[in-house]
Amino acid sequence: MNPATHVQNLVWNSIWNAINLGLILIDNQGVVVIWNDWVSEHSGITEKQAVGQTLESLFTDGLGASFKTAMQNALTYKLPVVLSSVLHRSPLPLYPLPCTRQKQQARIHQSVSLTPIITPDGAHQCLIQITDTSVSFTREHMLKSHSKQLSIDATTDGLTGAYNRRYFNERFKAEFGRVNRQGTPLALLMLDIDCFKDYNDFYGHPAGDRVLIRIVERIKSQLNRTTDVVTRYGGEEFAILLPDCELEGARAVAQKIQHAILTLNIPHAKSNVADHVTLSIGIATHSVNSSCDANFLLNTADTALYTAKHEGRNCIRYLLTSEKISLDAACLVDLGD
Numbered sequence: 502m503n504p505a506t507h508v509q510n511l512v513w514n515s516i517w518n519a520i521n522l523g524l525i526l527i528d529n530q531g532v533v534v535i536w537n538d539w540v541s542e543h544s545g546i547t548e549k550q551a552v553g554q555t556l557e558s559l560f561t562d563g564l565g566a567s568f569k570t571a572m573q574n575a576l577t578y579k580l581p582v583v584l585s586s587v588l589h590r591s592p593l594p595l596y597p598l599p600c601t602r603q604k605q606q607a608r609i610h611q612s613v614s615l616t617p618i619i620t621p622d623g624a625h626q627c628l629i630q631i632t633d634t635s636v637s638f639t640r641e642h643m644l645k646s647h648s649k650q651l652s653i654d655a656t657t658d659g660l661t662g663a664y665n666r667r668y669f670n671e672r673f674k675a676e677f678g679r680v681n682r683q684g685t686p687l688a689l690l691m692l693d694i695d696c697f698k699d700y701n702d703f704y705g706h707p708a709g710d711r712v713l714i715r716i717v718e719r720i721k722s723q724l725n726r727t728t729d730v731v732t733r734y735g736g737e738e739f740a741i742l743l744p745d746c747e748l749e750g751a752r753a754v755a756q757k758i759q760h761a762i763l764t765l766n767i768p769h770a771k772s773n774v775a776d777h778v779t780l781s782i783g784i785a786t787h788s789v790n791s792s793c794d795a796n797f798l799l800n801t802a803d804t805a806l807y808t809a810k811h812e813g814r815n816c817i818r819y820l821l822t823s824e825k826i827s828l829d830a831a832c833l834v835d836l837g838d
């Protein structure tokens with residue numbers, strides 16, 4: 502070898518060993534020709550051990566099936582292949598530093614590309630480049646869970662975990678629209694804890710908070726459909742959307758909730774209704790035949806709740822919305838306690 506070529510080889514040697522990337526060159530039989538320092542450090546296999554051996558014999562702890570297929574394609578059909586870390590997290594048994602090659606040590610996340618090359622003497626080889634994507638994977642994972650948390654915070658009430666009013670407004674609009682498009686009914690329940698001011702005044706605000714949390718838990722446990730939406734509409738007021746639910750269904754749900762709160766049996770010494778915490782519930786339903794708008798439905802449920810309060814609390818009232826009746830003329834139906 503002439504001295505100039507020798508120097509050039511040494512320079513190349515330094516470059517591929519300095520590079521922060523795994524580089525493996527294999528010949529058309531899958532035998533290692535080049536094995537850089539990065540691969541040695543992350544595999545625990547030295548260049549001396551690797552050169553002249555096949556990858557399969559070196560990586561006895563398992564090459565991924567996707568990697569084997571990619572290598573076959575690159576060597577046989579001269580097709581370049583990229584194994585992205587999204588689909589193929591860790592195709593090669595390479596480990597973070599210090600590499601111990603212990604079974605329990607997790608592999609680094611990798612992006613691997615295989616590029617067929619032809620040497621000046623016409624031989625087919627394959628250059629394998631490996632990038633450690635663990636850092637970007639961790640960052641991506643953190644961003645994802647962060648954005649998931651942000652979206653939870655934006656749609657739920659921090660105290661009770663029920664959906665918040667903002668989420669209710671969105672879902673209400675969407676479910677109301679669905680009634681007209683799909684012809685399925687929609688029921689809206691407005692619920693309010695009775696004499697809650699007196700509860701807070703007597704037992705203290707933190708105890709009041711615990712009541713709100715328990716009530717939401719209990720309400721949620723009474724609803725069977727994943728499409729039902731429980732929201733904290735105001736301080737001690739809750740709105741429940743029941744898509745695809747007629748009056749009879751809504752009434753059954755309201756009674757079930759009322760009974761479930763009764764069985765919670767939270768003492769309320771200052772209630773003027775009972776010796777335990779109770780709810781008043783207003784119901785309004787909307788079907789494709791009724792021509793009211795979303796606000797009207799909301800006002801109707803609210804008026805039904807107001808009526809329940811006015812008529813003694815701890816009861817359920819229903820107000821018809823159909824046929825463009827005004828609230829004043831709307832028909833109040835007593836559904837009993």
Ligand SMILES: Nc1nc2c(ncn2[C@@H]2O[C@H](COP(=O)(O)OP(=O)(O)OP(=O)(O)O)[C@@H](O)[C@H]2O)c(=O)[nH]1
Pocket residue numbers: 660693694695696697698699701705706707708709710713735736737810814
């Ligand atoms: N502990 C607690 N109390 C709250 C919260 N939000 C609202 N409240 C209280 O809920 C009470 C609501 O009082 P009112 O609107 O007078 O209603 P009420 O006393 O339940 O009377 P009726 O609804 O007529 O039976 C107020 O004392 C509020 O401070 C909260 O997050 N935690």
